[in-house]
Amino acid sequence: xxxxxxxxxxxxxxxxxxxxxxxxxxxxxxxxxxxxxxxxxxxxxxxxxxxxxxxxxxxxxxxxxxxxxxxxxxxxxxxxxxxxxxxxxxxxxxxxxxxxxxxxxxxxxxxxxxxxxxxxxxxxxxxxxxxxxxxxxxxxxxxxxxxxxxxxxxxxxxxxxxxxxxxxxxxxxxxxxxxxxxxxxxxxxxxxxxxxxxxxxxxx
Numbered sequence: 001x002x003x004x005x006x007x008x009x010x011x012x013x014x015x016x017x018x019x020x021x022x023x024x025x026x027x028x029x030x031x032x033x034x035x036x037x038x039x040x041x042x043x044x045x046x047x048x049x050x051x052x053x054x055x056x057x058x059x060x061x062x063x064x065x066x067x068x069x070x071x072x073x074x075x076x077x078x079x080x081x082x083x084x085x086x087x088x089x090x091x092x093x094x095x096x097x098x099x100x101x102x103x104x105x106x107x108x109x110x111x112x113x114x115x116x117x118x119x120x121x122x123x124x125x126x127x128x129x130x131x132x133x134x135x136x137x138x139x140x141x142x143x144x145x146x147x148x149x150x151x152x153x154x155x156x157x158x159x160x161x162x163x164x165x166x167x168x169x170x171x172x173x174x175x176x177x178x179x180x181x182x183x184x185x186x187x188x189x190x191x192x193x194x195x196x197x198x199x200x201x202x203x204x
Contacts, residue, residue, distance in 0.1 A: 090168025140177030
């Protein structure tokens with residue numbers, strides 16, 4: 001990330017006559033969240049081919065920046081992206097306000113607006129919390145079935161910090177863990193393609 005991230009990336013160089021090709025999924029975690037939660041509004045954003053962070057920015061624009069959706073800029077989109085990831089990682093309103101550069105009250109209004117729009121996603125978060133409080137675990141998913149199990153014994157811990165961290169993991173684990181499966185599946189498909197086509201390439 002930032003200067004450090006660029007320095008690490010600069011360590012990889014293509015030999016003469018070759019180029020480096022970087023490929024990635026677009027907003028993968030939010031697509032996975034929409035699927036796991038089966039949220040029709042979230043799914044609709046992607047099915048329309050829209051940018052999820054842009055859609056969020058346009059939703060919260062009148063609340064936070066007192067502008068219309070049509071006036072949303074790239075800077076506003078970055079703020080909305082910060083909030084979206086804040087929700088996904090269980091960030092508190094105070095943390096979101098600090099990172100997004102807004103007041104605590106505005107951060108609360110943003111949370112209300114976004115979760116009010118994506119009601120099924122909001123309900124799914126509560127369902128994940130309830131499941132883990134009862135069973136002590138969270139699951140990743142693949143092919144519509146439970147895949148990897150993560151033990152979360154601190155979900156009932158007396159220490160608030162440890163308990164909140166475990167609570168955040170109840171819904172972050174399914175999203176991030178399942179998203180990583182898609183990345184790994186893509187890697188194997190890429191290797192198969194390289195071997196099949198005998199193209200002069202290799203996976204880094």
